[in-house]
Amino acid sequence: QAGLTQPPSLSKGLRQTATLTCTGNSNNVGNQGAAWLQQHQAHPPKLLSHRDNNRPSGISERFSASRSGNTASLTISGLQPEDEADYYCSAWDSSLSAWVFGGGTKLTVL
Amino acid sequence: EVQLVESGGGLIQPGGSLRLSCAASEFTISDNYMSWVRQAPGKGLDWVSVIFRGGNTYYADSVKGRFTISRDNSKNTLYLQMNSLRADDTAVYYCARDDGRYWGQGTLVTVSS
Numbered sequence: 488q489a490g491l492t493q494p495p496s497l498s499k500g501l502r503q504t505a506t507l508t509c510t511g512n513s514n515n516v517g518n519q520g521a522a523w524l525q526q527h528q529a530h531p532p533k534l535l536s537h538r539d540n541n542r543p544s545g546i547s548e549r550f551s552a553s554r555s556g557n558t559a560s561l562t563i564s565g566l567q568p569e570d571e572a573d574y575y576c577s578a579w580d581s582s583l584s585a586w587v588f589g590g591g592t593k594l595t596v597l
Numbered sequence: 598e599v600q601l602v603e604s605g606g607g608l609i610q611p612g613g614s615l616r617l618s619c620a621a622s623e624f625t626i627s628d629n630y631m632s633w634v635r636q637a638p639g640k641g642l643d644w645v646s647v648i649f650r651g652g653n654t655y656y657a658d659s660v661k662g663r664f665t666i667s668r669d670n671s672k673n674t675l676y677l678q679m680n681s682l683r684a685d686d687t688a689v690y691y692c693a694r695d696d697g698r699y700w701g702q703g704t705l706v707t708v709s710s
């Protein structure tokens with residue numbers, strides 16, 4: 488099944504703002520939005536944003552999700568060392584009847 | 598506190614079978630949709646299967662016909678029956694609730710002779 492497209496890597500400086508993107512199509516991201524997950528090495532993923540762009544309780548306001556057409560974005564402001572992680576987007580594809588994931592973006596905080 | 602605890606992973610020969618379990622606590626699995634997601638060593642997240650509240654099930658093409666997702670409401674436990682296992686099924690298998698609000702710690706499945 489075709490997945491969502493994410494840039495493989497992004498590097499930003501401490502306290503800067505990073506914007507991660509996730510591109511799909513009208514059957515997935517464009518239809519129902521995308522969730523965003525953060526994963527640190529050897530840990531399970533953690534949900535940062537629901538598909539409706541709302542943050543789960545306990546997630547910092549520094550994480551903000553949005554969508555424009557078939558592209559979802561996650562903006563992380565005031566980058567901290569602990570933000571260095573892999574970030575994944577996911578969406579339900581109504582045409583495939585399948586969840587699809589992006590390949591992940593490895594964020595490096597310099 | 599919501600918890601998901603996977604078990605049942607291990608080393609299995611190609612062609613073999615395993616059943617993974619995901620025991621849930623502090624919520625009712627049949628009131629939510631539950632997924633299995635796997636991650637091969639050094640790779641990204643790979644969706645495997647989902648069971649919706651009404652019982653509808655869906656599978657990734659790579660596992661269709663070989664894996665079966667199910668749940669036991671009386672035990673509040675999710676299962677993944679994996680048959681005809683192949684080397685490329687080697688991964689950490691996670692269960693997750695809804696769009697990923699909660700995840701288990703994962704269980705490692707290694708398919709190797």
